[in-house]
Amino acid sequence: MKLALLAGGLAATLAAATPPIVIQNATILTVTKGTLNGSVLIRDGKIADVGEKVAVPSGAKVIDASGQFVMPGIIDCHSHIAADSINEGSVSVSSMVGIEDVLNPDDISIYRALAGGVSTANILHGSANSIGGKCTVIKLRWGKDAHDMIFQGALPGIKFALGENPKRAGNPTGQRIGAGNVPGRYPATRMGVEDVIREAFNEAKAYQQSWKDYDQKAARGQPAVPPRRDLKLEPLVEVLEGKRLVHAHCYRADEILMLLRVADDYGFKIRTLQHVLEGYKVAKEIAAHGAGASTFSDWWAYKMEAFDAIPYNAALMTRKGVLVSLNSDSDELMRHLNDEAAKTMKYGGLSETEALSLVTINPAKQLMIDNRVGSIEVGKDADLAIFDKHPLSNYAKVEKVFIDGQLYFDRASDLAERSGREAEKKKLMDKEKEEQKKNAPAGRGRPAA
Amino acid sequence: MKSLLVALLLTIPLAASDDDSFLIRGATIHPVASAEIQNGSVLVRDGKIVGVGRNLAAPKGTRIVEGKGLHVYPGMIDSATEMGLSEISSIRESVDVGEIGKFDPQLRAEVAINPASEHIPVTRANGITTVIAMPMSAGGGGGFGRGGGGSIITGQAALVHLDGWTWEEMEIKKSAGMGMRFPIIPPPPGRFFGANFPGAKTFTESKKDYETELRELKEFFENARRYQKAKAAKEKGFQTDLKYEAMLPVLEGAEPLIVVASRERAIRDAVQFADQQKVHVIIADPRELGKMGAELKSRNIPAILGPTLALPLHEDDPYDAAYTLPDQFYKAGVKFAFGSFNNEFARNLPYQAATAAAFGLPVDEAMKAVTLNAAQIWGVADRLGSIEEGKSADLMVTDGDPLEARTQVKQLYIKGKTVDLDNRHKRLYEKYLGRP
Numbered sequence: 001m002k003l004a005l006l007a008g009g010l011a012a013t014l015a016a017a018t019p020p021i022v023i024q025n026a027t028i029l030t031v032t033k034g035t036l037n038g039s040v041l042i043r044d045g046k047i048a049d050v051g052e053k054v055a056v057p058s059g060a061k062v063i064d065a066s067g068q069f070v071m072p073g074i075i076d077c078h079s080h081i082a083a084d085s086i087n088e089g090s091v092s093v094s095s096m097v098g099i100e101d102v103l104n105p106d107d108i109s110i111y112r113a114l115a116g117g118v119s120t121a122n123i124l125h126g127s128a129n130s131i132g133g134k135c136t137v138i139k140l141r142w143g144k145d146a147h148d149m150i151f152q153g154a155l156p157g158i159k160f161a162l163g164e165n166p167k168r169a170g171n172p173t174g175q176r177i178g179a180g181n182v183p184g185r186y187p188a189t190r191m192g193v194e195d196v197i198r199e200a201f202n203e204a205k206a207y208q209q210s211w212k213d214y215d216q217k218a219a220r221g222q223p224a225v226p227p228r229r230d231l232k233l234e235p236l237v238e239v240l241e242g243k244r245l246v247h248a249h250c251y252r253a254d255e256i257l258m259l260l261r262v263a264d265d266y267g268f269k270i271r272t273l274q275h276v277l278e279g280y281k282v283a284k285e286i287a288a289h290g291a292g293a294s295t296f297s298d299w300w301a302y303k304m305e306a307f308d309a310i311p312y313n314a315a316l317m318t319r320k321g322v323l324v325s326l327n328s329d330s331d332e333l334m335r336h337l338n339d340e341a342a343k344t345m346k347y348g349g350l351s352e353t354e355a356l357s358l359v360t361i362n363p364a365k366q367l368m369i370d371n372r373v374g375s376i377e378v379g380k381d382a383d384l385a386i387f388d389k390h391p392l393s394n395y396a397k398v399e400k401v402f403i404d405g406q407l408y409f410d411r412a413s414d415l416a417e418r419s420g421r422e423a424e425k426k427k428l429m430d431k432e433k434e435e436q437k438k439n440a441p442a443g444r445g446r447p448a449a
Numbered sequence: 450m451k452s453l454l455v456a457l458l459l460t461i462p463l464a465a466s467d468d469d470s471f472l473i474r475g476a477t478i479h480p481v482a483s484a485e486i487q488n489g490s491v492l493v494r495d496g497k498i499v500g501v502g503r504n505l506a507a508p509k510g511t512r513i514v515e516g517k518g519l520h521v522y523p524g525m526i527d528s529a530t531e532m533g534l535s536e537i538s539s540i541r542e543s544v545d546v547g548e549i550g551k552f553d554p555q556l557r558a559e560v561a562i563n564p565a566s567e568h569i570p571v572t573r574a575n576g577i578t579t580v581i582a583m584p585m586s587a588g589g590g591g592g593f594g595r596g597g598g599g600s601i602i603t604g605q606a607a608l609v610h611l612d613g614w615t616w617e618e619m620e621i622k623k624s625a626g627m628g629m630r631f632p633i634i635p636p637p638p639g640r641f642f643g644a645n646f647p648g649a650k651t652f653t654e655s656k657k658d659y660e661t662e663l664r665e666l667k668e669f670f671e672n673a674r675r676y677q678k679a680k681a682a683k684e685k686g687f688q689t690d691l692k693y694e695a696m697l698p699v700l701e702g703a704e705p706l707i708v709v710a711s712r713e714r715a716i717r718d719a720v721q722f723a724d725q726q727k728v729h730v731i732i733a734d735p736r737e738l739g740k741m742g743a744e745l746k747s748r749n750i751p752a753i754l755g756p757t758l759a760l761p762l763h764e765d766d767p768y769d770a771a772y773t774l775p776d777q778f779y780k781a782g783v784k785f786a787f788g789s790f791n792n793e794f795a796r797n798l799p800y801q802a803a804t805a806a807a808f809g810l811p812v813d814e815a816m817k818a819v820t821l822n823a824a825q826i827w828g829v830a831d832r833l834g835s836i837e838e839g840k841s842a843d844l845m846v847t848d849g850d851p852l853e854a855r856t857q858v859k860q861l862y863i864k865g866k867t868v869d870l871d872n873r874h875k876r877l878y879e880k881y882l883g884r885p
Contacts, residue, residue: 108764115768280881300874301568301793303539312878319882332760335768339758339800342854348878394803394853395812397772418767425765 020048020057021405023386026065031072031353031360032375040070042382045404050376063386063400071356071391072375073119073383073401074337075363077294078247078274078327080124081109081334082149087126088133089169092186092196095158096231098134099123103146109331110149114140114409116335117385117398120151120373122327122363124274125159127249130166130187130196132159134235135247137367139383139403154369157271158235160248162193162255163305194258201266204236211237245271245368247294251305253281260289272366274327276317277309283320292323292366296333297340298347314358315348325363338391345392352392381405469496469865472507473846476516481523481820482835491521493842496865501836514846519859522816522851523835524578524843526823527798528753529707529733529788532569532582532611533562538792546585547600551662552669554695556604558582559623562616568792570872573611575796576845576858578868579621579823579833581753581788582607583707584628601666603628605695606707608827610843612863625827626707626731627699631719632662633712670726673700705729707753712762713739720744731826734790736762738774742781751784751826754818756794757801769808775818776809786823803852815852841865 021042028050029035041049041057049055056062080086084102088094103123113121119140125133135157138149170188187193210227217224238244246263250256250273263270272292273279277300279286279293286293295317300309310316317324326341328334341355350358364374372381382405389396401409471493478489480501492500492507507513536543545561562582572580584604605624613619634655650658676693677700698704708730710719716735723730732745734755745752754775761770778785787802789795802815810818824834832841842865849856861868 112760112768280878281884283881284884298797299793301537304537307537308877310874310877312874316878316882332758336758336804339804339854345855346857347874389807392855394800395807397807414768421765 018044018405020060021063021382021402022054022056022060023063023065023070023384024054024056026068026070026386027390028376029069029071029356029391030376031356032377035353040376040382040384042384042402042405045382045406047376047378047380047382047384050378065386067388068399069387069390069396070376071117071338071385071387072360073373073385073403074117074359075325075367075374076113076118076121076328076334076337076359077272077325077363077366078124078329079113079121079334080126080329081113081121081331082107082138083123087128089126089128090185092129092166093131093200093232094125094129094133095131095200095233095235096133097125098136098156099125100134100136100150100156103136103138103149105142105144105146105149109334110140111142111409112331113334114142114401115398115411115414117338117387117391117401118334119383119385119401119403119408120364120367120369121334122157122247122367124157124247127159127161127165128169130161130193131200131236132161134158134244137369140408141403141406142408151369153372154367155243155245156238157245157247157367158239160197160246160259160270162248162250162259163190163252164303165249166193166196190252190255190258193255194262197259197262198265200233200236201240201262201268204233204240205266207233208237208240239268240266242269247272247274249274251275251277251309253278256282257285260285260291263289271368272325275329277306277313279322280310280313280316280320281308283317283322286317287321292325292362293317294325294327294363294366296329297326297343311343311347314344315350318344318350318354318358319348323362323365324358325366326358327363338387338396339394342392342394355392468512469842470494471512471514471865472505473514473516473521473844474505476519476521476846478836479520479522479816480836481816482837489521490516491836491842491844493844493862493865496842498836498838498840498842501838514860516846518848520847520849520851521836522576522845522847523820523833523840524845524861524863525576525798525819525851526786526827526834527572527577527580527789527795527819528786528823528826529583529755529790530572530580530795531585531792532572532580532609532795533564533566533616534558534582534584535792536563536566536568547603548584551600551665552602552692553584553600553604554602554627554699555691556584557607557623558584558605558628559607559609559616559620562607562609562619564613564615564619567873568795569611570869571874572792572795573861573863573868574858574870574872574875575799576847576851576861577611577795577798578843578845578861578863579608579610580795581625581827582609583626599630601630601632601662602669603630608829610863612866612868621829621833622827624698624704626705627696629706629708631708631710631715631722632659632666633710633715634659666722670696670700673697677701699728700726702727702729705731707731707733709733711736713737713741716741717744720748720750723748723750733788736771736774737766738777738781738783742777742783746782749784751786751822752778753788753826754778754785754801755788755790757787757804758797772804772808775802775805775815779810779814784822784826785818786826787818799852800854806852812852 023040038052039054041054084104088097122137124135137151137154169185214224270291272294274294276293298311314324337359341359344350344355361374364370373383384402386400387396399411474490478486490505492505531546534545583606606626608622608625609619673693673696708719710716732752759771802819806812806815821834824830844862846860
C-alpha cells in the first residue's frame with residue numbers, strides 16, 4: 001500500500017505537468033522499423049517523432065539515454081496479476097464471470113512487472129473449466145484505480161482450457177472415477193472437454209437465433225417477447241460474432257487440433273492458443289486456422305502433457321507461419337520476458353528482431369491492439385521501456401518505463417525512495433507495537449494471530 | 450539452421466573417436482581460477498587437464514580440436530537439483546525426491562538417480578557437467594519444503610557427473626552432504642487462501658509444531674552422539690543402527706549438513722544449531738541475508754543460493770531483492786554457489802548467475818558461483834571447477850559468454866570424453882521441423 005501511494009504520487013505529478021519528453025542518444029529498437037541511434041519525442045501520451053535527429057520542442061523534458069536501449073513496452077499475453085480471484089471452478093462453463101469485476105490495482109505484482117519492462121498484460125481467468133471466464137487487457141498504470149487500469153479499446157476475451165486442468169475436477173481424488181467420496185465434475189477426459197465446448201456453442205447458437213427471431217419480429221412491428229437474457233451464453237454469442245477473443249489454454253497436439261475443428265464447425269476463430277506447448281507438431285493447422293500461439297520459452301516436464309514441450313517451440317512455429325508470442329502465466333516470469341525472448345535465438349535461431357517481436361508487436365497483434373502498442377512508431381501510445389543494456393542480454397536491467405507517455409517506473413527514483421520507505425515502515429510497525437501493548441488485556445501475552 | 454550445421458560439422462570428427470586425449474588450440478581459454486588466455490590451448494590426456502596456456506606443444510599423434518572463435522570454460526556445476534530423482538514433477542510414480550519420515554539420514558539419493566532420465570542430456574546440453582542430486586522434504590513433488598512440513602533430515606546428497614551408463618559411473622562423491630530442512634514457523638498462507646484454507650494453522654499451533662520439531666531434532670542428534678560414543682567404546686550389546694550410522698560423518702565433521710533455511714530467522718537458528726552441535730553446515734536456498742552476513746563469514750559457512758530469478762520474499766521488499774541477494778552475499782564475504790533447486794530449469798543455471806551480475810555481482814564472481822566456488826563448497830576443488838593442470842577435463846566449449854542466453858554450447862567434455870549434445874528436445878525439434 002505504501003508503495004502504491006508513493007509511486008502513484010510520482011505518476012500523478014507527471015500527469016499534471018505533461019510537457020513533451022525527448023529521449024535522446026539512445027539505441028532505439030523500434031521492432032517494426034529497424035534499429036537506430038537517435039531520439040523519441042513523446043507528446044500527449046503518444047509517440048510524436050522517432051529518428052536520428054529529432055528537434056526538441058521548447059519546454060520539453062530531455063532524458064539523456066546515452067548508451068541505453070529503448071524498446072516498446074513489453075506485452076504479456078497471459079497473466080494473472082492484478083486479480084483478486086482467478087478460477088470459478090465449480091462449473092464446466094463459467095463464461096458468466098469475468099476478471100474485470102475482480103481487478104485489484106493494489107497487487108504489488110503490477111509494480112514488479114513494470115520493473116521488468118511490461119506495460120500491457122492480458123489478464124485471464126484460470127484454466128479450471130473447458131470454457132472459463134471473461135478476460136481483460138490492462139495497462140500497468142500503477143497507482144491508478146481498477147477502472148483506469150483497463151486498456152480502453154482492446155477487445156474483451158474469454159478463456160477456454162483443454163487437457164489436464166479442466167478434466168482434473170472430473171477426477172478430484174486422482175484415482176479411478178467414482179473411487180472417492182467427492183462427486184466428479186464433468187468432464188473427466190479430453191473427449192468430455194470437446195463435448196462441453198460443443199454443447200455450449202450449440203446452446204449459444206440457439207440463443208443467438210432466438211434474439212435474431214425477436215429482432216426480426218420487432219423490426220416488422222409484430223408483437224414479440226424478448227428472450228430472457230442468458231449471462232452464460234451472451235459472451236459465447238459475442239465469440240460467434242467476432243466481438244470477443246478466444247484465448248485457449250492447451251498443451252497437446254490432439255486437443256489443439258480438436259479445438260480448431262470445433263471452432264471451424266461453429267464458424268468462429270480461436271484468437272490465441274495459450275501455452276500450446278505441442279503447437280510445433282500442428283503448426284501447419286494452427287497457421288491455416290489463423291490462430292496465434294502464445295507459449296512459454298522453455299517450460300517442460302512439470303506435468304504429463306508438458307513432457308513433449310521443447311524450447312524450440314516458439315521458433316519452429318514462427319518458421320511455419322504462426323503468429324507467436326511468449327507469455328509468463330507467472331508473477332515472476334513476467335519480470336524478465338526479454339530474457340525469455342533471448343532464448344529463442346539459442347533454440348531455433350530467431351533473429352534479434354524476431355525475438356523481440358515475441359514480447360511486443362506479436363502479442364499486440366494477437367490482442368488486436370497493434371494499432372496502439374507493440375512497436376515504436378509515430379502515432380502509437382508512448383509505452384516504452386528503457387534498458388541499460390540490450391534487452392536481449394541477460395545482463396540488462398530496466399531503468400525506466402513509460403505508459404501513455406507517463407513515467408510509471410524509474411529505477412533511480414525507486415532506489416532513492418528506499419530509505420524513506422524503510423523509515424516509514426519502521427514507524428508504522430513501532431506504532432502497531434505500541435497500540436498492541438496499550439490494548440493488550442493485563443496479564444496476557446501477545447494475542448494469537 | 451546454419452548454426453545447427455556448424456555444430457554438426459564440429460562434433461562429427463570428434464564423435465568419431467572416443468579417445469579422452471586431445472589438444473584444443475586457438476581458443477579463448479577461461480580458466481576461472483586465473484585470467485583468460487587469448488589464442489590459448491588446453492591439453493588433455495587420459496581425461497585430465499595436463500596443460501593450459503599459449504602455444505602448447507602436443508605429443509605427436511594427439512588429436513587436435515581447432516578452437517578458433519570459440520571459448521573454453523570449465524563445465525558448470527549446479528549445486529542443488531533433483532536430477533534423476535524426478536522425471537515429471539506432477540506424476541508421483543516418476544518422482545523419488547522425498548521419503549516418508551522425519552529423520553532419514555540413511556537415504557542415499559545416488560541409488561535412485563535414473564541415469565537414463567531425459568533431464569540429464571537436456572541439462573548438460575547447456576554446459577552443466579556436474580550436479581548435486583539432493584533428497585528433499587517428504588511429499589514427493591519436490592519444493593524443498595520451503596513452506597515447512599515433512600522431513601527434517603532428508604538424506605544424503607550425491608555429487609555426480611551428468612554422464613555415465615550407471616549411477617556408479619556418474620558418481621563423484623556418493624555423499625557430498627546431508628540434506629536437512631530447518632524447522633520454521635511457516636508464514637501465514639497467501640492472500641488467495643486465508644485462514645480458511647484447508648490445513649491452515651493458527652500461529653499458536655504452528656509455534657507448537659515448531660517447538661516440537663526443534664526438540665525432536667535435538668533429541669535425534671543427542672541419540673546419534675550416544676550411538677557414536679557407544680560404538681567408539683565398543684559397548685557390550687552394541688547394535689548397528691542405519692540411521693545413526695549415517696549420521697557419523699556429520700558428527701565427525703567430515704560431511705556437511707545442507708540446511709534449507711530461507712528466512713533470516715531460520716538462518717540464525719541453523720547457525721546457532723551448528724555452533725551447539727559442532728557440525729559443518731551449508732545454508733541452502735536462503736531468500737534473505739539480513740544481519741547474518743558477518744555470522745556466516747566468521748564461521749566460514751557457505752551458501753547455495755536458489756534462483757536469482759525469483760520474487761521477493763516479502764510483499765514490501767524492494768522489487769529486486771532476489772536479484773541483489775547474490776551481491777549481498779558477495780559483499781558480506783560469504784562463499785556461495787548457485788543451485789537451481791529443480792530439474793526442468795537446471796539448464797537455466799547460467800542465467801541465474803547473469804541476473805545477479807546485472808544487479809551488482811561482478812561477472813567473474815557470477816561465473817565462479819557456477820564453477821569453482823561450487824567445487825570448493827563440495828570439497829572437490831582439487832578435481833573440478835576450473836581449467837587447471839591435474840583437474841578433470843570437464844570442459845564446455847561455446848561461441849560466446851555462457852551466461853548469455855543467446856550463446857551456444859558447441860562441445861562438451863566430461864572427464865575428457867566428448868559428450869553427446871543431442872537430447873529429447875533437439876530430436877523432437879528436428880523431427881517436426883521436417884514435417885511436410
